[in-house]
Amino acid sequence: MASDTVWHPTSFRTHTLGQIQSDGESLVGSEVTICGYMEANRGKGKICFMDIRDGTGRVQIFLKQGGVSDEQLEMAQGLSRESTVQIVGEVAQKRPPKVAEGEPTPPPTYEVVASIFTVLTEAATPLPLGVTDTVSIGLDTRLDNRFLDLRRAHVNAMFTLRSKVLQYGRDHLITEGFKEINSPKIIASASEGGTNLFPMMYFDTPAFLSQSPQLYKQLTILGGMERVFEIGPAFRAENHDTYRHLNEFISFDIEGAWMNDDDVMCVQERMIHHIWSQVAEHDQDQIEIINHYREGQGDEPITVEVPSLPFPRIEYCDAIKMIQDAGEEISWGDDIDSSHCDIIAAKYPGFHFLPRWPMEMKPFYIHHIPGDVGATGEQLSRGFDLNYGRDEMTSGGQREHNVDVLEQNLRNKGLDPADFSFYTDGFRYGAPPHAGWGLGVARLLMVLTGSRNVRETVLFPRDRSRVTP
RNA sequence: GCCCGUGUGGUGUAGCGGUUAUCAUGAGGCGUUGUCGAUGCCUCGACCCGGGUUCGAUUCCCGGCACGGGCGCCA
Structure with a gap:
């Protein structure tokens, strides 16, 4: 993301995901509204982690029982990849991932702890091509589905x-x-x-x-x-x-x-x-x-x-x-x-x-x-x-x-x-x-x-x- | 337009004249979990179309269509 770009808030979001990545430290504790495509979700039961992506970056969303309604939590856990979502939540520092002995600790990263989770549109399954999959995709398939290919x-x-x-x-x-x-x-x-x-x-x-x-x-x-x-x-x-x-x-x-x-x-x-x-x-x-x-x-x-x-x-x-x-x-x-x-x-x-x-x-x-x-x-x-x-x-x-x-x-x-x-x-x-x-x-x-x-x-x-x- | 090649789950692939059609990714379900390529178990999903040879064709042959590579063409 160009550092001289001014991202004005819109009716749908107060911040871009790129802003949360780069300005996370100063945003910790403040409430933000963000939007994106759901790239991956992990977790069933009481918690759920969700990676979302917009045109400026990626951020992890943390949803937990009690933080959002049970209905919203269940919807998040069952949501298909590439669905579009809107989240209201608080910026927090992520817990660092486990690293092997002797590896350097990665720099701090930031996530959003959700209080309101909204599905804007649900993506059909299966996707004609995987946006984050590691399998290679033929050019013809990609061009037929350029709208998804471009998300890669x-x-x-x-x-x-x-x-x-x-x-x-x-x-x-x-x-x-x-x-x-x-x-x-x-x-x-x-x-x-x-x-x-x-x-x-x-x-x-x-x-x-x-x-x-x-x-x-x-x-x-x-x-x-x-x-x-x-x-x-x-x-x-x-x-x-x-x-x-x-x-x-x-x-x-x-x-x-x-x-x-x-x-x-x-x-x-x-x-x-x-x-x-x-x-x-x-x-x-x-x-x-x-x-x-x-x-x-x-x-x-x-x-x-x-x-x-x-x-x-x-x-x-x-x-x-x-x-x-x-x-x-x-x-x-x-x-x-x-x-x-x-x-x-x-x-x-x-x-x-x-x-x-x-x-x-x-x-x-x-x-x-x-x-x-x-x-x-x-x-x-x-x-x-x-x-x-x-x-x-x-x-x-x-x-x-x-x-x-x-x-x-x-x-x-x-x-x-x-x-x-x-x-x-x-x-x-x-x-x-x-x-x-x-x-x-x-x-x-x-x-x-x-x-x-x-x-x-x-x-x-x-x-x-x-x-x- | 010419030459060569390829067409197998949603995607990308392996393979074979008689298979329960391979693997990865994915999708669905259940469980566990501050996870982060999540994870463990279970399930689902495919032989381009038409004709021919054959007891039998996804496999061989012919035609079609689609795609890929090369060439030609191209301010």
Whole structure:
């Protein structure tokens, strides 16, 4: 729980469980009203111990005959796990658990001795998945029952970290003068050829779900906003089905005026450095929760290693050579696929940029400097990727700001400039050189949390076969 | 879309041409208990669907569906 959070009392509780854990000493003897999910209950007969959990922590409730009514005691003892309860009671120091000879005495912890016990809602049994059970659970079962899966400590920690990552990234960009924007997600035409779009009807007009804020963030730059960013959804109707692809994902996008590809790569590495530093400084508790779970599963613990700056830059030409030297069949102009990325990742296991891709492989809006050619004399672009290990995190680059070149690029891709007039018109009245990138939030979270599947880091993932819940 | 694999209690698993279908977790009951991975005893709960081979199929074969892994695709 963030120490600077102010938890105001609500109609249902005077204190959070986190407050009782952390401020227990000063609360001893005072009456509190608390709420939570019942995680476990022990004891029959004259007493009952109950562990309850809310979004901030866990506390033990002690119920005894005479302390609460017999009816309430019986209800507590027979209550199913994950039922929600409300307790009025007095904070007390827990009796320390028995420790083996020679073991250090644990620090004092606090419990609530109940005087009024109320069941808010009773959970059905059996649970579709055990919130505290140690058995592992298939991802499909978890996603079908995400509302329960999310109650598991390490899953909750993952999404707490996700929130923090977005917060730190946002904070950093704001300190560099970026302003947050929102662009439309219902669009009339493709942002470019290639990617498949989800079609829809916008009243009587055919329309699509947006695959990228690309063209809109550029129009905002042309409008003089100088530096902008957006955290929003992108939709792609691709038939891919892998651990790292989804059909709806959250993209962290920036665009800045008077910048080239090198400049925005620097923005990106500073931002990632800031996020990792902040997590390492403030969120070790969440990392430890995840590691506690990983330990139980026999997985290596994760560590937040703040990457050093600058990130390595491996230009496309050098990457191709590196792959060829490893004995792979690849030639200039080929895409660098996952198995090739493994070769690069062997030498550069962390974050690394891959700048200067061939112009013919990049979309029409990417800038190129005429005469800036690769080893084979082919035109290079000012587009780049950011990878972590084998996985692509980001695509970015400097954008073409000359409208004549832009229209020629469209024609070179077999597209009709007339279809993009809503976009190209923005360049006719003075356009600053500018650059930007789009970062996959879920993929970044995979790196941070050690997840092996992107679905783990998305609350309700949308893949080729899943639209519910 | 292609290739490979898997489908067994609520959950996660073991196993087999004829079994009382294994274990863990869970659920229900009784007892004990300032417990804390509560505990002792008892009980409950499963072979994805359809077809075929066979005296007999959860097991073998075919099809379907679902899921997993890999690839392709992908700003």
